[in-house]
Structures are given as C-alpha cells and as structure tokens.
Amino acid sequence: MISRSPFGDSFEYSVNATQEQERLTQFVKNSRKTVVIQGLGFVGTAMAAAVANAKDASGNLIYNVIGVDLPDEANYWKIARVNKGLASVVSTDTSLDAAYTTAHTNGNLTATFSPFAYTLADIVVIDIHLDIKKKQLGNAREYDFTFERYKEAIKTVAERITNDTLVLIETTVPPGTTEKVLKPMFELIGRQRGLNTSTVHLAHSYERVMPGKEYLSSITNFYRVYSGTDDAAKQATREFLSSFINTKDFPLTELHSTTASEMSKVLENSFRAMNIAFMQEWTEFAEAAGVNMFDVIQAIRVRPTHRNIMAPGFGVGGYCLTKDSLLADWSYSTLFESDKRLGISLSAIDINDMMPKHSVEMLKSAMPDLKGKHITVLGVSYLNDVADTRYSPAELFYDLCTKEGAVMQLHDPLVSYWVEKATSVHTSLDELARLKHDAAIFAVRHSNYLGMTADQILSALPGVSLILDAFNIISEATAQSLRERGVKVLGVGKGHWN
Amino acid sequence: MISRSPFGDSFEYSVNATQEQERLTQFVKNSRKTVVIQGLGFVGTAMAAAVANAKDASGNLIYNVIGVDLPDEANYWKIARVNKGLASVVSTDTSLDAAYTTAHTNGNLTATFSPFAYTLADIVVIDIHLDIKKKQLGNAREYDFTFERYKEAIKTVAERITNDTLVLIETTVPPGTTEKVLKPMFELIGRQRGLNTSTVHLAHSYERVMPGKEYLSSITNFYRVYSGTDDAAKQATREFLSSFINTKDFPLTELHSTTASEMSKVLENSFRAMNIAFMQEWTEFAEAAGVNMFDVIQAIRVRPTHRNIMAPGFGVGGYCLTKDSLLADWSYSTLFESDKRLGISLSAIDINDMMPKHSVEMLKSAMPDLKGKHITVLGVSYLNDVADTRYSPAELFYDLCTKEGAVMQLHDPLVSYWVEKATSVHTSLDELARLKHDAAIFAVRHSNYLGMTADQILSALPGVSLILDAFNIISEATAQSLRERGVKVLGVGKGHWN
Numbered sequence: 001m002i003s004r005s006p007f008g009d010s011f012e013y014s015v016n017a018t019q020e021q022e023r024l025t026q027f028v029k030n031s032r033k034t035v036v037i038q039g040l041g042f043v044g045t046a047m048a049a050a051v052a053n054a055k056d057a058s059g060n061l062i063y064n065v066i067g068v069d070l071p072d073e074a075n076y077w078k079i080a081r082v083n084k085g086l087a088s089v090v091s092t093d094t095s096l097d098a099a100y101t102t103a104h105t106n107g108n109l110t111a112t113f114s115p116f117a118y119t120l121a122d123i124v125v126i127d128i129h130l131d132i133k134k135k136q137l138g139n140a141r142e143y144d145f146t147f148e149r150y151k152e153a154i155k156t157v158a159e160r161i162t163n164d165t166l167v168l169i170e171t172t173v174p175p176g177t178t179e180k181v182l183k184p185m186f187e188l189i190g191r192q193r194g195l196n197t198s199t200v201h202l203a204h205s206y207e208r209v210m211p212g213k214e215y216l217s218s219i220t221n222f223y224r225v226y227s228g229t230d231d232a233a234k235q236a237t238r239e240f241l242s243s244f245i246n247t248k249d250f251p252l253t254e255l256h257s258t259t260a261s262e263m264s265k266v267l268e269n270s271f272r273a274m275n276i277a278f279m280q281e282w283t284e285f286a287e288a289a290g291v292n293m294f295d296v297i298q299a300i301r302v303r304p305t306h307r308n309i310m311a312p313g314f315g316v317g318g319y320c321l322t323k324d325s326l327l328a329d330w331s332y333s334t335l336f337e338s339d340k341r342l343g344i345s346l347s348a349i350d351i352n353d354m355m356p357k358h359s360v361e362m363l364k365s366a367m368p369d370l371k372g373k374h375i376t377v378l379g380v381s382y383l384n385d386v387a388d389t390r391y392s393p394a395e396l397f398y399d400l401c402t403k404e405g406a407v408m409q410l411h412d413p414l415v416s417y418w419v420e421k422a423t424s425v426h427t428s429l430d431e432l433a434r435l436k437h438d439a440a441i442f443a444v445r446h447s448n449y450l451g452m453t454a455d456q457i458l459s460a461l462p463g464v465s466l467i468l469d470a471f472n473i474i475s476e477a478t479a480q481s482l483r484e485r486g487v488k489v490l491g492v493g494k495g496h497w498n
Numbered sequence: 499m500i501s502r503s504p505f506g507d508s509f510e511y512s513v514n515a516t517q518e519q520e521r522l523t524q525f526v527k528n529s530r531k532t533v534v535i536q537g538l539g540f541v542g543t544a545m546a547a548a549v550a551n552a553k554d555a556s557g558n559l560i561y562n563v564i565g566v567d568l569p570d571e572a573n574y575w576k577i578a579r580v581n582k583g584l585a586s587v588v589s590t591d592t593s594l595d596a597a598y599t600t601a602h603t604n605g606n607l608t609a610t611f612s613p614f615a616y617t618l619a620d621i622v623v624i625d626i627h628l629d630i631k632k633k634q635l636g637n638a639r640e641y642d643f644t645f646e647r648y649k650e651a652i653k654t655v656a657e658r659i660t661n662d663t664l665v666l667i668e669t670t671v672p673p674g675t676t677e678k679v680l681k682p683m684f685e686l687i688g689r690q691r692g693l694n695t696s697t698v699h700l701a702h703s704y705e706r707v708m709p710g711k712e713y714l715s716s717i718t719n720f721y722r723v724y725s726g727t728d729d730a731a732k733q734a735t736r737e738f739l740s741s742f743i744n745t746k747d748f749p750l751t752e753l754h755s756t757t758a759s760e761m762s763k764v765l766e767n768s769f770r771a772m773n774i775a776f777m778q779e780w781t782e783f784a785e786a787a788g789v790n791m792f793d794v795i796q797a798i799r800v801r802p803t804h805r806n807i808m809a810p811g812f813g814v815g816g817y818c819l820t821k822d823s824l825l826a827d828w829s830y831s832t833l834f835e836s837d838k839r840l841g842i843s844l845s846a847i848d849i850n851d852m853m854p855k856h857s858v859e860m861l862k863s864a865m866p867d868l869k870g871k872h873i874t875v876l877g878v879s880y881l882n883d884v885a886d887t888r889y890s891p892a893e894l895f896y897d898l899c900t901k902e903g904a905v906m907q908l909h910d911p912l913v914s915y916w917v918e919k920a921t922s923v924h925t926s927l928d929e930l931a932r933l934k935h936d937a938a939i940f941a942v943r944h945s946n947y948l949g950m951t952a953d954q955i956l957s958a959l960p961g962v963s964l965i966l967d968a969f970n971i972i973s974e975a976t977a978q979s980l981r982e983r984g985v986k987v988l989g990v991g992k993g994h995w996n
Contacts, residue, residue, distance in 0.1 A: 253800065257789065284838060300762055
C-alpha cells in the first residue's frame with residue numbers, strides 16, 4: 001500500500017505487528033521516561049519535537065518519544081517521515097525541521113502505527129482530533145456530534161497502559177469530557193484489566209499552538225493551562241509541562257478541575273470568534289456610513305481596556321475558531337443538561353461563517369453580473385503566511401462566485417493544491433500575468449501581498465478593472481494610484497473608499 | 499422659585515436677562531478667549547474645570563469659561579453652585595473640588611442660564627445629553643428616538659454665535675449627526691443671520707470621562723479622538739484640546755470625519771457591552787458545569803490577545819453602555835438608510851439589561867419563596883465607588899424581588915437616596931445590623947465591601963441564612979467561614995461553590 005504526503009513524497013508500507021513491538025521494546029531500553037503521543041497532526045508533531053528535545057539540568061535528554069498514528073493511506077506517511085527525521089506538518093517554521101533532525105540524530109524519537117507503544121508509556125499525550133460538524137453553514141445551532149470515534153481511539157490507550165501512567169488530554173473537547181466521559185471509561189477498563197486505577201492519572205492541558213514561523217516556539221515559549229482529575233495528576237502534569245516549556249518566562253496556570261481547563265480553551269477561542277463577528281457587524285455599518293474602520297480601530301486600541309478590539313477582514317477559517325463554541329454548546333445542553341444555549345456565541349460563528357458573502361456582495365455592487373467574468377482570488381489559505389486551507393473562508397467566496405457563473409482563478413504563494421476544492425492554485429504572480437482578469441480579490445494578508453505597488457499589482461493582473469481589498473492589504477497610496485489608472489478599488493471596512 | 503441639589507443645598511432664583519447679559523459682557527472683557535460650555539452635567543462639569551484651569555507656556559490662564567444650563571428647578575442649582583466655586587456633580591474626586599475653588603479664586607469661570615453667552619464665545623462646547631429610550635427592557639430592537647429637543651438646544655447656539663466660532667460637539671450621538679443633522683442646521687441659520695458660514699467650524703470629539711476618584715484626570719490625562727467637518731475645524735479642535743489635555747503622554751487621534759469620531763465613541767462602548775454579554779452567557783454555563791469562571795478568566799488574560807476578556811458580574815448600568823449601540827443602530831437604519839441592523843450588539847444590550855434576573859433566579863434556587871423574606875441589597879449604584887444610580891442593575895433586581903413579595907432593604911456607602919426608586923438607602927452597616935435579614939446580595943464592588951470578613955458580614959447582617967455574591971466580592975476563605983457558620987453562600991460565576 002502507498003501513502004502520499006502533502007510534501008510530495010510517498011511511502012510503501014506493510015504492517016508487521018510483532019516486529020514493531022520488538023523494535024519499540026528495544027527503543028525504550030534505557031533509563032529515560034517514555035512519552036507516547038497519540039496523533040501526529042498539527043499539535044502532536046510540534047509536541048513530539050518539543051518533548052524529544054527536552055533536557056534536564058545536566059543537559060541529558062529526558063524522554064523517549066514515540067508518536068503514534070494510523071497505518072492507512074491518509075496517515076502512514078506521517079510515521080514514515082518522522083522515522084526519517086522529518087516533520088509531518090507543512091510549516092514555514094525552520095526550527096521545527098531542525099528539531100526533527102536533532103531528535104533523529106539523538107535517536108530518542110520514533111513513530112509507529114502500533115498501539116503496543118502505550119504499554120511502554122510513562123506518559124501518554126492525546127493529540128487526536130474531536131470533530132463537530134455543522135449541518136449547514138450559517139446555522140451553528142444544528143450540528144452532528146458523537147464521541148464514538150474519539151472514544152474508540154482512546155480506548156486503545158486505556159486497554160494498554162500500565163499502573164502509574166499519566167494520560168494527558170490535549171484535544172479541544174466539550175468541557176466535562178475528561179471528568180464525565182473519559183474518566184469512567186478509564187476506570188471501567190482499568191478495573192477489568194486489574195489495574196490499580198488510583199494510579200492512573202488523567203489530566204487536561206491545552207496548547208496554544210499557532211501555525212506560521214513561530215509554530216514550535218508557540219509550544220515551548222508560551223503560557224499553558226492545565227488541570228488533573230486528582231492532585232497526583234495535577235502534579236505529574238505540572239512536572240511534565242515544566243520539563244519542555246519555558247515556565248520561567250511563561251508560568252503555568254493550574255485550574256481547579258479538568259472541566260475548567262477544557263472550558264478555558266473553548267472560551268478563549270469563542271472570545272476571539274465573538275469579537276471578530278462583532279467587528280463584522282460594525283464593519284458593514286462603517287461601509288454604509290463612509291467610515292474607514294481601520295482608522296477607528298486604531299483610535300480605540302490606544303485604550304488598554306480596548307486593545308483587543310478586532311479589525312475588519314475577509315473571514316474566519318481554520319480548525320478552532322470555526323467550531324469551538326459548538327463543542328461548548330453541546331456540553332452545556334448534553335453533559336450538563338441545561339436548557340440554555342450559548343446563543344450569541346453561536347450567532348457569532350454564523351456571522352463569521354457567512355462573512356465572505358459580504359465580499360461577494362461588495363464585488364457585485366460594482367460588477368453586478370459575474371457570469372463569465374474572470375475573478376482572481378489572491379490567497380486561499382485561512383491565515384496569512386500559513387499553507388493551511390482547512391475551513392478557509394475563500395471556500396464560500398469561491399462557491400458563491402462559481403454559482404454565479406464566474407471563472408475562478410486562484411493564487412497563493414504557499415498553496416499549490418487546494419485539497420478542499422480539489423483544484424490547483426498558482427503560486428507565482430508571473431503565472432497570473434498570463435491570464436485574463438476582470439476582477440480580483442486580495443483575501444489573505446500574506447507577506448507577499450502587503451506593500452505591493454500599483455505597478456506590481458497591474459503587471460500581475462493585466463486588464464483588471466475592479467479590485468476588492470478584503471483584508472486591509474492595499475495601502476491608501478496604492479489604491480489612489482490604481483484609481484488614477486482606471487481601476488475601481490473597493491475595500492472591506494474602507495467605507496471612505498466608496 | 500427653588501432648585502434643590504443632590505448635595506442637599508437649595509437655591510432661590512429669578513431670571514433677569516438684561517442684568518445677566520451685562521454681567522457676562524463684563525466677565526469676558528479681557529484678552530483671554532472665551533469658551534462656553536452648554537450643559538453642566540457629568541461631562542460639562544469636568545470640562546469646565548479642566549478648561550478654566552488651562553494655562554499657556556508662560557503660566558497665564560488661557561480662557562474665560564462660561565457654563566450654561568437651564569433656569570429650572572431641576573438644573574438651576576448647577577449654575578448657582580458653580581458661581582459659588584463648587585462643582586455641580588457629586589464625586590469622590592477631591593481634585594475636582596480643588597479645581598473649582600481655584601477657578602473661582604482666579605475669576606475666570608462662571609455659569610449662567612443666559613444663551614446670550616454664546617454671542618461671546620470663541621469656542622462653544624456641546625455637553626448636553628441626547629437620549630434614546632427602549633420601549634421595554636429586554637428588547638433593544640425597539641426604541642423611541644428623536645433629535646427634537648437636542649436640536650432645539652443647539653439651535654440656541656446657532657442663533658447666537660458669531661463668525662469664526664468653533665462649535666465642538668462632545669455629546670454621544672448617532673454617527674453622522676454632526677455632518678447630516680447639525681451642519682445643515684448651522685448653515686441654514688447662519689445664512690439667514692448673514693454669517694460667513696465658512697468661518698463657523700463644527701467638530702466632534704468624545705471624552706472618555708470615568709466617574710470615581712480619577713474623574714477630572716480622566717479628562718486631562720487620557721487619550722482623545724476628534725474630527726471636524728473641514729480642515730479649519732480640525733485644526734481649531736486640535737489646538738483647543740491640546741491646551742488642556744496632557745497630549746505629550748496621551749497623544750490625540752484625528753479621524754478623517756466627524757462621522758468616524760462619532761462612530762468610534764459608540765463602537766468602543768458597544769465593544770465593552772458586547773464582551774460583558776458574552777461573558778454572562780459563559781458565566782451561566784460555568785455555573786452549570788461547576789467551574790470557577792474567575793480562575794478561568796485569569797488563566798486566559800495572560801494572553802496579550804485576550805487581556806480584555808471581561809469578568810462575570812451582577813449587571814451593567816450607567817448612561818453609556820446601556821444605550822450607545824441603540825444610537826448606532828438608529829443611525830445605521832435612519833441616517834444611512836440600511837436595511838441591516840446591529841443584531842448581536844443589540845442582543846448584547848438585552849443580555850446585559852436582563853442580567854440581574856439571573857441573580858434573582860440564583861437566589862430562588864436556594865430560597866424558592868421570597869414572599870415576606872427580608873432581602874438586603876448591598877450596593878445600589880451602577881459602579882463601584884461611585885454614587886451614580888442611573889440605570890443601575892440593582893433596579894431590575896429590586897423590581898423582581900418586590901414583585902415576588904420580598905421586603906427589600908438597601909445599603910450603599912455612597913447613596914443615601916435612590917432617586918430612580920424614590921426610596922432611602924442605609925449608608926452605614928451599623929444601621930443594617932438593626933434590621934432582620936433572611937438573604938443578602940453583594941451587588942457592587944464598593945471598596946467598603948471588598949475584603950469583609952465573615953465576622954463583619956454576620957454582624958452587619960444578623961440572622962442571614964443565604965448570601966449571594968453577585969460580583970466576586972467575598973473571598974474564598976470568607977465564603978468557607980460563612981458556610982461553617984451555617985450560612986449558604988452562592989456566587990455569580992462561582993460554579994465551584996455549587
């Protein structure tokens with residue numbers, strides 16, 4: 001069988017469980033503690049690098065690290081890459097690659113498909129995803145959610161760990177999950193297996209990993225929140241986190257319960273989502289009133305109490321801000337049986353999900369009939385200087401324009417293939433220059449787009465007559481210069497351009 | 499006729515217009531510029547003090563200041579007090595009184611009922627209110643709004659000013675008011691009066707005055723935003739503001755239009771209101787889940803991007819946060835003729851308006867039948883260490899409990915008479931000690947309440963069996979100690995107390 005990676009390499013694989021058990025048993029034959037990380041995705045990859053490179057006061061490596069993922073087409077490449085000393089996430093952070101190279105040389109990091117790894121663990125870190133799906137974009141009150149797959153995966157851990165193991169949940173989960181869902185499962189299986197369940201410690205801690213150039217550092221050099229289901233779990237987690245996080249500059253926060261830690265995570269993401277939605281509402285008002293919202297924001301941010309007010313933009317994407325309020329809402333009504341809902345938090349998700357529609361409407365205000373028009377989208381990732389396209393707001397924009405009969409052309413310096421739309425993307429502006437352009441939208445604040453001059457824009461988009469700046473990318477001077485050359489320029493939050 | 503002040507003093511008055519004109523004409527007979535402030539309310543009072551005490555580089559006073567208010571029972575006392583060298587706002591800020599004493603001694607501050615003052619002005623500052631009324635608490639989408647009275651008041655200015663006058667609007671208004679409502683009025687009246695209307699300059703600037711101990715300083719030592727309807731108005735405003743604000747430490751922000759300045763004001767208040775409402779939603783979730791939200795907030799605030807997340811509380815009151823989103827919404831649909839509304843901002847107002855109901859429900863969870871129960875409210879002002887009761891959240895709490903048949907007892911160290919409820923309030927805890935108490939609610943974070951021990955609480959509230967801490971006033975240790983002495987203690991946002 002073959003597993004293809006987004007890096008372009010591919011790996012043939014077969015699964016030999018016995019051989020793998022022997023290899024892993026040899027791998028941990030030393031005095032170091034063993035940390036097993038379940039899930040080599042976005043968080044697990046950075047965690048594996050951070051933990052494998054952790055050293056004690058004498059400069060000795062502290063841990064053996066084993067990353068576990070699935071032996072299937074979609075995931076096996078992660079295992080294979082880690083075992084070659086390569087990271088399993090596409091990233092612009094060069095320090096991540098360096099950390100993988102170092103760990104590979106040191107020989108204390110490996111990856112496996114074999115759940116046997118959990119039998120060897122002193123600490124198991126759960127970094128697998130827990131999804132919640134909106135039934136329909138624009139109605140966050142209705143969603144599909146089940147723990148089934150998540151519990152199945154964690155069951156493979158519960159069925160194998162030994163006494164005195166710390167199981168640290170890092171997944172973003174509905175608040176209450178560790179206490180009400182996982183703890184009973186671990187206790188039941190532990191009793192069935194004859195474990196001393198009082199020595200199996202469950203904890204929750206959430207990372208605040210950011211994609212981009214500071215990806216690895218956002219694990220090791222940032223504040224962490226954690227809690228455990230008992231004091232021993234709290235203490236073990238504190239010791240573990242302190243061993244690879246710079247807690248001198250970024251002290252840990254211990255909360256009173258795992259539910260509090262789980263809530264803290266979804267709350268902080270919901271806080272951002274709410275404030276983005278709030279700004280979208282006022283952005284549309286500013287546009288109607290001819291006001292430059294970016295100037296207003298700057299005037300307001302001088303107040304320390306108002307520094308976190310958000311700026312207008314094109315949309316919200318990625319894996320967290322688009323769904324975490326739903327996990328909380330599910331917990332509220334299901335785990336805690338309330339008849340209340342997180343009403344304005346869910347409304348915020350809806351506003352954010354529909355944001356790109358506003359850009360379509362703005363485009364149509366100047367070009368009512370999009371049929372047959374060549375529309376160029378600059379930026380399809382969900383965040384600036386990141387290759388990640390999960391839940392990218394460009395998706396809705398693309399769909400709505402396509403529905404109107406527009407011919408879509410895509411550019412992104414970091415994305416050559418847009419998985420979600422199964423379509424290829426130009427990565428060079430020179431390639432764009434060979435195409436026909438009617439309208440263009442700047443949708444992501446990629447470094448490559450910021451500070452582009454009118455000359456550079458017009459040579460990349462020959463013939464363009466309408467440009468929409470959806471994310472404050474084009475300067476006032478460039479907009480003016482484009483206008484003098486006959487191009488209509490509009491901007492989200494730029495009411496003064498009307 | 500007699501006008502009674504909230505300080506307890508009262509003033510007999512009669513109106514002699516001719517005599518007053520002569521007095522004012524004499525008052526400005528010097529080389530100083532004359533600033534006339536319309537409205538001696540909360541903002542005008544502090545503005546008058548700040549402007550009257552402004553000095554040039556050589557230490558000379560820059561302005562004659564004339565405060566204008568109405569010669570009626572409700573307002574005349576303000577004029578009389580200012581003319582005795584006393585402030586016309588109840589405040590805990592001693593520097594305000596000192597500033598009034600100094601200005602009185604210097605002789606460059608007076609107050610009058612006579613609109614004749616406007617004829618003498620180089621600068622007129624508009625500090626009168628513009629109200630918008632919800633038809634019903636809990637439905638911010640329906641309100642009554644009219645410019646009539648506001649325009650009438652400002653018309654008295656337009657009908658009297660001379661050429662080369664700066665009219666600076668400081669009122670919180672629907673965005674677009676200066677440009678679309680006031681400018682046409684000034685131009686029309688100016689033309690009728692034969693003024694050179696191009697020399698009459700309209701501007702908008704909003705203060706960020708905070709009640710409390712830093713009241714006056716919040717005018718002179720804080721950031722300001724402004725704009726004018728033309729460059730000359732902008733320049734004149736910049737010069738004026740720079741003459742009494744510490745712009746070295748708190749630079750001014752000039753926005754591109756008065757509409758932008760007006761929007762900035764209502765937006766920053768709406769931002770706060772939104773974030774309070776958001777937290778209320780999550781506070782109720784935290785209570786259901788047994789989580790201490792205050793700990794969670796502390797864990798989240800370490801992130802610079804999340805520092806402005808609000809804390810749980812009892813409710814939102816005062817003049818600004820409860821209504822500014824409505825002014826914006828009115829502008830959006832009426833001045834800018836949009837069919838959109840500021841939906842989640844209005845929902846936030848509703849959530850905040852209804853917040854005290856949550857405290858009533860919490861109380862009833864432990865004391866289902868309030869009929870005949872003696873309930874003591876500690877704190878009736880809308881803000882800690884402030885005597886202001888306008889739109890105090892205590893009002894709804896009081897109404898709902900009264901409706902259930904409770905006997906309400908009130909305490910506030912700063913409020914002896916609650917105007918809105920036309921009822922007297924105990925200011926000393928000793929007085930409370932003589933009453934019967936079944937339940938008590940700590941509703942305002944007054945300094946006097948913070949850090950109270952269980953002993954102090956129990957001697958102020960003898961016989962109390964239930965205490966609700968609605969604003970994180972009682973420490974964990976005090977709550978524990980109260981519980982040990984048989985008192986049930988509940989807390990808003992204190993899910994771990996359940």
